[in-house]
Amino acid sequence: MALLITNIKELIQIRESTIQKVSGKEMAELPTCKNAWLLIEDDVIKDFGTMDSCPPIGSNEHIDATGKMVLPAWCDSHTHLVYAGNRVQEFEDRINGLSYEEIAARGGGILNSAKKLNETSEDDLYNQSCLRLEEVMQLGTGAIEIKSGYGLSVAGELKMLRVIKRLKQAYPIAIKATFLGAHAFPAEYKQNHSGYIDLIINEMLPQIAEEKLADYIDAFCETNYFSVAETERIMEAGNKAGLQPKIHVNQFTAIDGIAACVKHNALTVDHLEIVEDRDIEALKNSNTMPVALPGCSFFISIPYTPARHLLQAGLPLALATDFNPGTTPSGNMNLVVAMACIKMKMTAEEAINAATLNGAYAMGLSHTHGSITVGKKANVIITKSIPSYYQLPYAFGSNIIDTVILNGKTL
Numbered sequence: 001m002a003l004l005i006t007n008i009k010e011l012i013q014i015r016e017s018t019i020q021k022v023s024g025k026e027m028a029e030l031p032t033c034k035n036a037w038l039l040i041e042d043d044v045i046k047d048f049g050t051m052d053s054c055p056p057i058g059s060n061e062h063i064d065a066t067g068k069m070v071l072p073a074w075c076d077s078h079t080h081l082v083y084a085g086n087r088v089q090e091f092e093d094r095i096n097g098l099s100y101e102e103i104a105a106r107g108g109g110i111l112n113s114a115k116k117l118n119e120t121s122e123d124d125l126y127n128q129s130c131l132r133l134e135e136v137m138q139l140g141t142g143a144i145e146i147k148s149g150y151g152l153s154v155a156g157e158l159k160m161l162r163v164i165k166r167l168k169q170a171y172p173i174a175i176k177a178t179f180l181g182a183h184a185f186p187a188e189y190k191q192n193h194s195g196y197i198d199l200i201i202n203e204m205l206p207q208i209a210e211e212k213l214a215d216y217i218d219a220f221c222e223t224n225y226f227s228v229a230e231t232e233r234i235m236e237a238g239n240k241a242g243l244q245p246k247i248h249v250n251q252f253t254a255i256d257g258i259a260a261c262v263k264h265n266a267l268t269v270d271h272l273e274i275v276e277d278r279d280i281e282a283l284k285n286s287n288t289m290p291v292a293l294p295g296c297s298f299f300i301s302i303p304y305t306p307a308r309h310l311l312q313a314g315l316p317l318a319l320a321t322d323f324n325p326g327t328t329p330s331g332n333m334n335l336v337v338a339m340a341c342i343k344m345k346m347t348a349e350e351a352i353n354a355a356t357l358n359g360a361y362a363m364g365l366s367h368t369h370g371s372i373t374v375g376k377k378a379n380v381i382i383t384k385s386i387p388s389y390y391q392l393p394y395a396f397g398s399n400i401i402d403t404v405i406l407n408g409k410t411l
């Protein structure tokens with residue numbers, strides 16, 4: 001089954017397969033091809049070029065993309081899309097003056113979501129999660145990471161990860177699962193941190209590894225959550241079980257967690273709203289990808305990740321949504337790209353690189369996703385007729401998407 005897209009005004013993010021991520025100054029370059037065609041065969045990109053070399057339409061399915069642009073589907077490397085219910089009440093409390101930390105200290109926040117999740121059946125949780133996944137696919141996301149972390153009990157964490165497994169089997173989007181048992185300490189372990197970490201390492205992890213339910217391991221390394229030493233225990237155990245770390249760190253405070261993450265070969269360090277020079281030094285010459293989550297900064301009014309400092313230091317950066325009920329109830333990568341340009345002063349080229357190729361790297365998927373490359377998955381967005389790709393951040397909030405194609409099939 002082949003699909004030929006012709007007369008593409010601009011084919012965006014065309015790369016050789018050897019490029020797995022872009023860093024520093026390289027992020028300002030977004031290779032494109034004007035007046036282009038793209039041939040998709042089954043679920044992969046077969047070839048592309050300029051219209052003067054366009055193959056005949058013949059028996060291929062055909063889309064005429066006159067005036068429209070084509071880019072790789074978004075790669076959202078950090079979400080908590082599987083959750084039960086919502087936290088609208090806390091949103092109202094914050095409007096009325098409480099901070100995220102104050103709400104968490106009163107037993108709200110992550111523990112509130114954990115209570116709801118443990119009272120929800122697996123089927124109900126799956127059905128709620130399907131709706132969110134379908135929504136983000138329509139918004140152009142073609143690869144996504146989903147975390148556990150609202151179970152905080154053996155049964156709850158396994159329930160979340162089994163739901164993620166069912167989503168993987170049911171949808172054409174690429175999904176990576178991350179085990180986030182170390183998201184918060186359940187109330188009964190508040191005075192017994194090592195007891196809860198023992199539960200994670202000795203009870204949860206072996207079952208998760210046995211059932212192959214997770215690809216990565218995560219922890220919330222933060223003041224009042226998991227200390228650097230506690231996070232190191234989690235990372236060590238994860239690495240031993242074959243789960244590479246992807247860690248929440250530097251969201252509210254800088255406590256030298258980033259250096260520890262690099263030491264333990266973390267694939268990503270995520271949030272980084274508060275970054276010290278020593279954090280940047282720790283990331284230099286490492287394979288660890290920093291991930292910014294501007295939707296979280298926007299929603300709970302905290303600083304934005306200092307993208308310009310990271311890029312000036314020659315580091316790469318990925319952008320993701322952080323879709324979750326507490327700090328970011330939105331999985332819209334288009335809005336994330338716009339916020340990165342508007343609030344973090346990233347150029348559209350940098351933001352698109354961060355939300356595609358570098359996002360794919362942040363899920364270990366850059367060999368198959370994140371760029372228009374012969375042999376990669378045919379996951380593309382066809383835009384509406386737009387004057388330039390700057391329309392995306394400029395007309396923030398407008399829907400510029402005409403068609404989403406995942407694994408070669410139109411949604």
Ligand SMILES: N=CN[C@@H](CCC(=O)O)C(=O)O
Nearest residue numbers: 109110220248322324326327
């Ligand atoms: N910071 C930790 N975890 C989530 C928020 C979780 C919640 O509030 O439910 C985040 O990435 O922002």
Ligand SMILES: [Zn+2]
Nearest residue numbers: 078080248322
């Ligand atoms: Zn998160």
